Amino acid sequence: MLSYALRRILIVLITLLAASVIVFAVLEIVPGDPARLMLGMNATEDAIAALRQQMGLDQPLIPRYFTWIGGLLTGDFGRSYTYSVPVIDLVRDRLVVSLPLALMALFLSTAIALPVGIFSAARRGTAADTGVMAATQLGIAIPNFWFALLLVYVFAVALRWVPAGGFPGWDAGLWTALSALLLPAIALALPQAAILARVTRSALLDVMSEDYIRTARAKGLPANAVLWRHALRNALIPVLTILGLQFSFLLAGTIIIENVFYLPGLGRLVFQAITQRDLIVVESVVVLLVATVVIVNFLVDLAYAWADPRLRRR
Amino acid sequence: MKAKTTTLLAGAALALALTTSAFAARTDLTLAIQLEPPHLDPTAGAAGAIDDIVYQNIFQGLTRIGPDGAVLPSLAESWTVSDDGLTYTFTLQDGVTFHDGTALDAGDVVFTLDRARADDSTNAQKALFSAIDTVEAVDDLTVKVTLSQPQGSFLYNLGWGDAVIVAPESAETNKEKPVGTGPFKFETWAQGSSATLVKNPDYWGEAVALDKVTYRFISDPAAATAALLAGDIQAFPSFPAPEAVVQFEGDPRFAVVIGSTEGETVLSTNNGKEPFDKLEVRQAIAHALDRQAIIDGAMFGFGTPIGTHFAPHNPAYVELVETYRYNPEKSKELLAAAGYPDGFKATLKLPPPAYARRGGEIIAAQLRDVGIDLEIIPVEWAQWLDQVFKGKDYDLSIVSHTEPNDIGIYARDDYYFDYHSDEFNAVMAELDATSDEDARYALLRKAQEIIASDAVNGFLFELPKIGIWDAKLEGLWHNAPLQANDLSAVHWTE
Numbered sequence: 001m002l003s004y005a006l007r008r009i010l011i012v013l014i015t016l017l018a019a020s021v022i023v024f025a026v027l028e029i030v031p032g033d034p035a036r037l038m039l040g041m042n043a044t045e046d047a048i049a050a051l052r053q054q055m056g057l058d059q060p061l062i063p064r065y066f067t068w069i070g071g072l073l074t075g076d077f078g079r080s081y082t083y084s085v086p087v088i089d090l091v092r093d094r095l096v097v098s099l100p101l102a103l104m105a106l107f108l109s110t111a112i113a114l115p116v117g118i119f120s121a122a123r124r125g126t127a128a129d130t131g132v133m134a135a136t137q138l139g140i141a142i143p144n145f146w147f148a149l150l151l152v153y154v155f156a157v158a159l160r161w162v163p164a165g166g167f168p169g170w171d172a173g174l175w176t177a178l179s180a181l182l183l184p185a186i187a188l189a190l191p192q193a194a195i196l197a198r199v200t201r202s203a204l205l206d207v208m209s210e211d212y213i214r215t216a217r218a219k220g221l222p223a224n225a226v227l228w229r230h231a232l233r234n235a236l237i238p239v240l241t242i243l244g245l246q247f248s249f250l251l252a253g254t255i256i257i258e259n260v261f262y263l264p265g266l267g268r269l270v271f272q273a274i275t276q277r278d279l280i281v282v283e284s285v286v287v288l289l290v291a292t293v294v295i296v297n298f299l300v301d302l303a304y305a306w307a308d309p310r311l312r313r314r
Numbered sequence: 315m316k317a318k319t320t321t322l323l324a325g326a327a328l329a330l331a332l333t334t335s336a337f338a339a340r341t342d343l344t345l346a347i348q349l350e351p352p353h354l355d356p357t358a359g360a361a362g363a364i365d366d367i368v369y370q371n372i373f374q375g376l377t378r379i380g381p382d383g384a385v386l387p388s389l390a391e392s393w394t395v396s397d398d399g400l401t402y403t404f405t406l407q408d409g410v411t412f413h414d415g416t417a418l419d420a421g422d423v424v425f426t427l428d429r430a431r432a433d434d435s436t437n438a439q440k441a442l443f444s445a446i447d448t449v450e451a452v453d454d455l456t457v458k459v460t461l462s463q464p465q466g467s468f469l470y471n472l473g474w475g476d477a478v479i480v481a482p483e484s485a486e487t488n489k490e491k492p493v494g495t496g497p498f499k500f501e502t503w504a505q506g507s508s509a510t511l512v513k514n515p516d517y518w519g520e521a522v523a524l525d526k527v528t529y530r531f532i533s534d535p536a537a538a539t540a541a542l543l544a545g546d547i548q549a550f551p552s553f554p555a556p557e558a559v560v561q562f563e564g565d566p567r568f569a570v571v572i573g574s575t576e577g578e579t580v581l582s583t584n585n586g587k588e589p590f591d592k593l594e595v596r597q598a599i600a601h602a603l604d605r606q607a608i609i610d611g612a613m614f615g616f617g618t619p620i621g622t623h624f625a626p627h628n629p630a631y632v633e634l635v636e637t638y639r640y641n642p643e644k645s646k647e648l649l650a651a652a653g654y655p656d657g658f659k660a661t662l663k664l665p666p667p668a669y670a671r672r673g674g675e676i677i678a679a680q681l682r683d684v685g686i687d688l689e690i691i692p693v694e695w696a697q698w699l700d701q702v703f704k705g706k707d708y709d710l711s712i713v714s715h716t717e718p719n720d721i722g723i724y725a726r727d728d729y730y731f732d733y734h735s736d737e738f739n740a741v742m743a744e745l746d747a748t749s750d751e752d753a754r755y756a757l758l759r760k761a762q763e764i765i766a767s768d769a770v771n772g773f774l775f776e777l778p779k780i781g782i783w784d785a786k787l788e789g790l791w792h793n794a795p796l797q798a799n800d801l802s803a804v805h806w807t808e
Contacts, residue, residue, distance in 0.1 A: 032694065032697050033696070033699070033700060037699055039359065040359075040361070040699075041699070041703060041717070042720075043440070044440045044441055046435075047438065050434045051436040053434075054436065082353060083490075083505055084489045085505070090505060093505060149540070152537075152540045156546075157544045160544065163544065164540040164546050165537055165541055166546060260537050262507075262537050263507075264506025264507040265506075269506060
């Protein structure tokens with residue numbers, strides 16, 4: 001188990017280094033000068049040059065990379081070109097929205113998907129199974145921004161139970177803050193739940209056709225006991241994989257939902273930083289996100305090893 | 315008897331006080347703007363969203379631009395101009411303090427104007443100050459500005475957001491914590507979410523009705539509609555979804571006000587590049603454009619057709635829409651005469667705003683009808699500025715030029731239109747040296763006619779300002795003579 005973990009850690013470090021080089025290089029190649037963008041169409045060339053110098057953009061590329069990466073290693077993420085506040089403050093402010101939102105969505109999606117998937121697998125081929133699978137198909141097919149708008153029109157515009165969007169901050173009170181995240185969490189969770197339910201069902205069905213399940217049944221274990229004790233644990237591997245991917249997606253890939261609910265989340269920070277060519281923000285946040293994804297995957301790998309002892313010896 | 319009267323009076327006063335407080339109008343406002351500003355210092359950035367929040371609310375200039383576009387006194391209570399038009403002497407308002415408590419004096423004005431035109435200035439409109447030769451403080455409340463050449467638009471220029479007066483103590487931190495002289499003080503900015511201003515109790519001018527103003531940043535058109543309908547926001551002064559306006563027009567809870575802006579939306583044309591360097595080709599394009607179809611399709615009918623680069627609400631505007639009226643047959647003849655009987659291929663680079671992306675599709679279809687085959691290339695603003703604006707690497711583009719009174723860009727030598735006309739430049743030079751209003755109007759009309767007949771760009775429409783707000787709210791600007799939300803007159807009627 002230990003050497004397995006060490007090997008995974010090494011891979012994590014190499015991935016992070018490669019990601020930092022790629023992110024930096026790509027953003028430097030992308031056309032668009034942050035200073036020119038900030039000063040607009042009427043700016044004089046000397047004003048643009050003065051701003052470039054202020055931003056440190058007049059330095060050559062490679063020293064800039066090392067200054068940046070050196071800062072990252074010592075926990076200094078740099079200062080936003082546009083907001084002129086430390087990037088880490090921006091990220092922290094966004095994480096207090098994005099992280100709870102991602103966790104809420106993940107919780108909702110798991111809470112819906114696992115029971116539904118297990119229920120469907122246990123009743124394979126019945127009308128109930130067919131009905132549930134048709135519903136999940138619909139859940140996957142509906143674009144989440146459209147579903148989000150539907151939620152807004154019903155619960156915010158017509159019923160006025162929750163606000164149509166925005167985030168009041170945690171200072172406004174736990175319920176006020178949570179209610180602002182409720183609709184976005186549902187909008188994010190539903191399609192994810194649909195996918196997860198289908199994966200759970202098919203993974204369980206795969207496992208249920210294995211020899212050892214037949215053996216368990218043959219030695220007289222009741223169907224339910226076989227399902228819970230033998231099948232479910234082994235079926236969890238694909239489910240964990242999908243969950244890991246979904247969490248990474250929920251953390252930063254929620255830009256569309258964040259736009260629909262005008263939430264100050266990480267996805268919108270990155271998107272806005274890209275359009276404003278706030279390179280330092282994009283670079284630092286993307287590397288942070290890569291780190292998160294890689295670490296989540298690392299944890300998922302460890303969870304595989306827990307779920308499947310054979311992996312530990314590999 | 316006397317005591318009784320007093321009691322009665324006191325009772326009446328109390329009753330009155332109670333009634334007023336019971337019916338006191340609300341004093342808070344949440345309004346939305348589409349884009350979040352990158353920072354809050356109007357003297358160091360071009361983003362209109364900065365002025366949307368701070369102009370006249372937090373920061374003020376020597377002069378200000380009123381709701382109808384007129385130049386009005388602001389921090390300068392009055393001024394005199396020497397006969398040669400070179401010396402401006404401003405008298406400052408007495409008793410003005412910045413939000414940090416420091417007093418405004420002539421030294422702050424000298425500091426501001428010197429900073430804006432310094433070598434290391436990062437003012438986005440540095441050219442506004444290019445005519446200034448010296449700025450001196452005569453005494454605490456008097457400033458003398460000497461120009462190197464007369465500039466008819468000088469007082470107007472000082473009314474821009476980029477020319478607001480800042481204090482040396484706070485200039486460096488205005489980006490995060492703006493400190494001005496206006497009726498509202500900056501309170502908080504939750505990046506990505508909202509910015510909050512509160513009433514300045516020490517304001518030198520007339521007190522404002524609102525105690526607290528929150529700006530929210532909502533870019534998605536569907537979210538903007540929902541936020542208004544749900545009552546999360548009470549005003550969207552520049553509503554981003556023309557397609558949704560009809561929904562509000564029939565709703566008595568909302569006021570829908572269609573006003574004008576300074577945004578001339580044009581089919582920018584690279585006049586320096588073949589085949590657009592031929593007048594016939596540009597005329598052919600002009601004849602191929604059906605402006606009303608473009609306005610209907612791209613703007614859902616909102617927008618005023620223009621025939622030149624000038625705002626229709628301006629007193630000096632000339633109606634030139636008929637210079638090249640929509641006539642595809644004529645267009646084809648002109649193309650043939652120019653040597654392109656079968657048309658040609660070109661590119662159309664489109665920046666992100668909906669007017670450009672939607673308008674681009676329609677224009678491509680209209681030009682295809684006369685044989686010009688356009689390849690549409692969507693670009694981001696940063697790319698647009700780099701490739702189209704700076705690099706002149708484009709054939710056609712669509713953009714709204716939102717700076718007020720910006721016809722002078724056609725005289726700029728290396729501007730991205732790559733248009734050069736000695737006749738036009740002469741008119742502009744004369745305009746610069748003229749301060750008599752009638753003479754200036756005559757020159758401006760001449761200038762409009764020259765670029766219209768040269769068909770420098772495809773002149774499309776003036777961008778509308780679609781304002782939607784709570785019907786009980788009054789005092790928001792109906793038009794946008796410059797991008798701003800001056801809230802000093804805004805109040806609730808009940």
